[in-house]
Amino acid sequence: MTEPNHSLDPQDWSNLRAEGHRMLDDMLDYIEKIRERPVWQTIPDEIRSGFRQNLPQQPSDLAQIHQRFMQEVLPYAVGNSHPGFMGWVQGGGTPVGMLAEMLAAGLNANLGGRDQMPIEVEKQVTQWMRELFQFPESASGLFVTGTSIANFIAVLVARTKALGLASRRQGLAASPHKLVAYTSAGAHACVSQAIDMAGIGIDALRLISVDAKFAMNLDELEQRIAADRAAGYTPFLIAGTAGTVDVGAIDDLDALADIAQRHQLWFHIDGAYGALAMLSTSIAPRLKGIERADSIAFDFHKWAQVQYDAGYILVRDGQAHFDTFATPTSYLKRETRGIAAGERWPCDFGPDLSRGFRALKAWFTIQVYGAEQLGQMIAHTCELAQYLKARVEQEPQLELLAPVNLNIVCFRYRPLADAHIELSLDDLNRDIVFALHESGIAAPSTTSVNGVLAIRAALVNHRTTRLDIDRMIDATLRFGDQLLAF
Numbered sequence: 001m002t003e004p005n006h007s008l009d010p011q012d013w014s015n016l017r018a019e020g021h022r023m024l025d026d027m028l029d030y031i032e033k034i035r036e037r038p039v040w041q042t043i044p045d046e047i048r049s050g051f052r053q054n055l056p057q058q059p060s061d062l063a064q065i066h067q068r069f070m071q072e073v074l075p076y077a078v079g080n081s082h083p084g085f086m087g088w089v090q091g092g093g094t095p096v097g098m099l100a101e102m103l104a105a106g107l108n109a110n111l112g113g114r115d116q117m118p119i120e121v122e123k124q125v126t127q128w129m130r131e132l133f134q135f136p137e138s139a140s141g142l143f144v145t146g147t148s149i150a151n152f153i154a155v156l157v158a159r160t161k162a163l164g165l166a167s168r169r170q171g172l173a174a175s176p177h178k179l180v181a182y183t184s185a186g187a188h189a190c191v192s193q194a195i196d197m198a199g200i201g202i203d204a205l206r207l208i209s210v211d212a213k214f215a216m217n218l219d220e221l222e223q224r225i226a227a228d229r230a231a232g233y234t235p236f237l238i239a240g241t242a243g244t245v246d247v248g249a250i251d252d253l254d255a256l257a258d259i260a261q262r263h264q265l266w267f268h269i270d271g272a273y274g275a276l277a278m279l280s281t282s283i284a285p286r287l288k289g290i291e292r293a294d295s296i297a298f299d300f301h302k303w304a305q306v307q308y309d310a311g312y313i314l315v316r317d318g319q320a321h322f323d324t325f326a327t328p329t330s331y332l333k334r335e336t337r338g339i340a341a342g343e344r345w346p347c348d349f350g351p352d353l354s355r356g357f358r359a360l361k362a363w364f365t366i367q368v369y370g371a372e373q374l375g376q377m378i379a380h381t382c383e384l385a386q387y388l389k390a391r392v393e394q395e396p397q398l399e400l401l402a403p404v405n406l407n408i409v410c411f412r413y414r415p416l417a418d419a420h421i422e423l424s425l426d427d428l429n430r431d432i433v434f435a436l437h438e439s440g441i442a443a444p445s446t447t448s449v450n451g452v453l454a455i456r457a458a459l460v461n462h463r464t465t466r467l468d469i470d471r472m473i474d475a476t477l478r479f480g481d482q483l484l485a486f
């Protein structure tokens with residue numbers, strides 16, 4: 001009697017292989033010809049409702065499902081691969097990163113631990129990051145989903161360092177210390193979320209006001225630390241930002257490092273998108289002080305263009321990082337030989353046990369393009385921001401709303417003095433952004449700067465050129481004029 005075949009591998013490999021090659025070609029075509037597409041388009045109702053079906057009991061043809069993806073999913077993505085995408089802070093991805101993802105998926109490695117080369121690839125990237133940020137050999141690093149989780153890990157390490165290892169058993173409630181932390185009012189919301197998830201409570205995060213350049217006010221920070229100490233609190237963490245999400249401001253990292261040192265606080269940097277500007281020789285000097293941080297959280301999936309998701313946490317004191325998460329268990333016992341060999345595994349440095357091979361796409365990207373080219377690409381997006389700033393300043397109907405620190409430009413449309421407008425300026429600019437999105441021409445986002453709504457263009461995508469900036473500005477003026485004419 002022959003054994004029934006329950007494997008999910010195909011009966012006919014040649015068919016699957018041919019379909020696989022078509023998929024690869026489809027995606028290479030997609031990236032090569034992305035300019036010919038709209039940045040984004042509204043999802044038709046019938047397509048959305050087609051994705052509310054019951055659990056399929058029977059198999060479907062791979063080619064047919066592939067076609068569904070091509071027609072019903074691919075055209076309705078957010079568009080961050082497109083050169084006209086300037087919303088939020090999102091990377092554009094590269095064909096090299098895409099191919100690396102395919103290789104990683106084929107290997108299907110689990111990077112929680114054990115003796116395998118994929119972990120050596122991740123360690124290689126960690127070594128590069130230590131070099132880039134001038135961290136010591138004893139520093140540890142870990143790929144995670146994104147900076148939100150990387151910031152969370154940093155808060156946990158800082159908390160455990162401040163309260164001692166016993167706090168892992170006893171919890172915060174057993175501690176007489178009332179922990180408090182500091183960040184700027186311009187910090188990303190995930191910093192306060194990290195404080196929340198760590199059980200410290202959002203109120204314990206002191207939001208320090210920002211100066212004219214949107215960097216943390218240092219005098220206020222020092223005063224707040226002193227006042228908190230006097231009131232019986234235990235300051236434990238300063239979280240600086242290298243590239244705020246609203247306007248791209250960089251805190252004075254060197255000064256923050258001094259303050260942290262003087263008060264013996266953990267100095268963390270949220271460098272989600274800005275930290276990798278260290279790759280650019282022209283921008284790196286502006287991040288001075290980053291090499292003094294206790295921990296840095298950042299994303300390869302933003303400015304470095306690595307495919308989603310690829311966040312990263314680098315911790316100077318690798319032992320403190322290990323001590324925060326290491327959890328001895330019999331089924332994860334380390335051996336001296338065989339597959340279970342190795343002393344410290346990635347699962348000892350974060351809450352994830354099963355982990356995908358994120359490191360491979362970062363390793364491929366850095367190897368294939370080289371640090372220098374990546375740095376030049378990053379610097380170029382900052383040059384484009386200066387070009388956009390100049391265009392805004394040239395147009396009487398446009399107004400710049402924040403200094404252009406890096407690659408983010410905040411501006412708004414403002415009717416000429418004699419124009420009569422029914423809408424508030426905020427509503428008018430919001431409508432302009434809706435029109436831009438729905439036209440498929442360009443996709444900036446909005447934010448609030450000093451209480452007014454700003455059109456916010458974050459130039460992150462390596463495919464963006466001056467032509468894309470011109471198209472965005474021309475369309476902004478056109479839609480602004482049209483909306484006024486109503």
Ligand SMILES: *Cc1c(COP(=O)(O)O)cnc(C)c1O
Nearest residue numbers: 089146147148188245272273299
């Ligand atoms: C994007 C961003 C985050 C969040 O990072 P994720 O990778 O989306 O989790 C945090 N801080 C800043 C400054 C960011 O730009």
